[in-house]
Amino acid sequence: MIQSLVSRRYRRLGEVLMALCVAGGYLSTAALAQGVPEPPVLSGRATLTIEEAVDRASSVSPELRSFRSGVDIAQGDVITSRLPSRFNPGVSLEAGPRLNTLADASALQFGVTVAQELDRPEKRAAREQVALLGFQVEQAQLQAARLRLELRVRTFYSQFWLSEQLLKLAVEREQLATRSLTALQERYKVGDISLIPVNLAQVELSVSRAQRERQEGEAAASRAALLVAVGEPPERSVQPQAALPAAPLELPELPRIFQLVIEANPVLLASETERRRSEAQVQLAQAEALPNLSPLVSYRREGPENIVVAGLSVPINLFNRNQGTIFSAEARRTQTAALREQRALELRTQVEEAYARYNAARRVLQTYTGDTIAAIERNQGLVEEGFRAGKTGVTEVLLARRDGLNARSAFLQAQADLYTSYVQLQNATGGRL
Template sequence: MLVSAGYLQAADLTLAQAIDGAFARNPELAAVRQDLGIADGERQQAGLMPNPELSWEVEDTRRATRTTTVMLSQALELGGKRGARIDVAERGQDTARLELERRTHELRATVTQAFYAAARAQTAVELAEQSRRLAERGLHVADGRVRAGQVSPIEATRAQVQLAETELQLRKARTQLADSQRQLARVTGTLEHEGQRLGFADLAPPSAPAAARLLAVLEQVPAMRLAEAQIRQREASLGSERAQRIPNLTVSLGSQYSREERERINVVGLSVPLPLFDRNQGNVLAASRRADQARDLRNAVELDLRTQTRSALDQWNNAASEAASFTGVILPAAQQAVDTATRGFEVGKFGFIDVLDAQRTLIDARSRYLDALASATEAQVAIERIYGDFGRVATHP
């Protein structure tokens, strides 16, 4: 067997199950979901009118000549302040929903990366076990030839060293597998996946989509829509600050009673601040600059996403081509070289140093093959962080 694949069994954890579990249990995503409720609360608060004020006032502390006034005052918001405040809160709701969508895409990509890292580690253990069996076979052959007096005992020593090296590699691979399983359990929000075998059909990623197809839908990805929503939110904040320049009008109605004259009279009052010094001009300027900043950030996000897309696709295609070379040519040839060298050593055509060289070449080729798969998966994950589910994007009309 050149490359190990995970065979699906009833107890195997699949990528789809890992993603579903992360969506249900990941604490960071759960925290982001709370932002929706926070935004709803802010929207509710933004629509409320100011509370009326009840005041009680006494003139003259002497009982016989005391005058008592009771007033009910209500501030009337002018200049569209309430509507502007509601607009800001609704833009905040939009931002919270888009941020949740973006973080959901990020979590899907993170789980995919962790899953395939654990899958590669699982495969690395299986390949290390194959390498150990090769070394054991080499040692068995070398011992047989030494006992027959056909080769020097040093050949058996070399075979023992090679076996010891493969056992070290196997222990290292098992340690990396345990660590990768813990990382997968962490991102899925559970500890129950530690030590569980993964089910996967193939480590090789699918073919990379065309750059033109991805870039054509760039405006629809959550990161871009979030940047646009933040512009609208900043513009709404600017409108709210401009509305604050209009003073509020306070209307007061009340009753005044004079003990000295034994007479009750009605009182009506109007009050309004005079915007002589503070016309909210500083906050308006700051909000205007924040809106300009959001537009600049939106342009920066688009440039960054375009660059990330092209770089990830180049990496994806190069790594996929490299992985295909390993599976199509390099690994089969390396395996054949090991078999040929071992059989040749058995019949005395080659020295054991040739067997060792062939075994090490095969082990190195397997390691570099897993590195190529890791590079391809990293690129795929980078695309999924931006565009979400790869299958949906790849088939987008």
């Protein structure tokens, strides 16, 4: 609905301003064809849609590749944590003669010992819990990276679209200024007007030309930024789609949006999972302080005798009781809790700002689709009537035209702001808005 309303009002603004330019019939047909700069030719440029830009950026993003690898690494940790034991059994072999110097005899001695260090059950459970939570952290961070990339590309695209639309307005303004100057010069030559209106039109042409050149630079810069983000050569010639995707004119109240942020924001979800993993790491560090048991079985053959021995090895935690690891894990637990609070505050600030920008843009759109257009239409009639009666001069015509172009620029800026702020809120709520 908003896009249809935008297009209809946009065309009406153009009709109003063009009528102002030819008010009173002071522009001849011949003058309209002289020295007019051509608008940007878009037909030869491929159209890059916003969804295509997002898809291309996602397929080539090194950041996403890095996070996908992080997920695979975490999955490997989960596999390792589920092994029956981290330790492989050890085998030692012994062989050699046994000399009996008293009896002046010798015998062959042979021995095999098998030992296996066993993890305590509580250690295995804690280690698997840490690995599973680490896997969930990496998954949440990957999702956060996807949304962050999509937000960046959509913001770049919005700026690209806006700069192209403003470039069209700048070209249109220069065209109108050129036509006005040509027509006024003709009237000055026949003595119909003084030199003052001609000078005013010349100043307007210089200003509009400078604005057009500046806007060309901004359009090129925004296009290059978007193309680099999607992995395309910055010099590639593309144009945006005709209109930005529609954004709703009504959103939930701010408290509801904050609730969605807490429930679904991937950054907060990753932070909460990281906090839970730090709790599990404390439990793992405390479990690691307990010694493992190492059962062993030994077989020996000494001459004609066969000897089988079973034993159990237990380390004595006299010096290293895992104090340092426990201390670090407890500090990490405090750190992750503080980081989660910090990220929640940052997100709250971002949501507050985006919500305020959204409402401001919505009010601007409502203003420019209502009262402002009606005022421009009334002003058009007054300017036309005054010019025909000889009561309105060129200055009033130029001001009316400038007001119309400024209104259209503000309208386009509000469209871009509405879309960008909506995308930011969507990103903050994990796409649940």
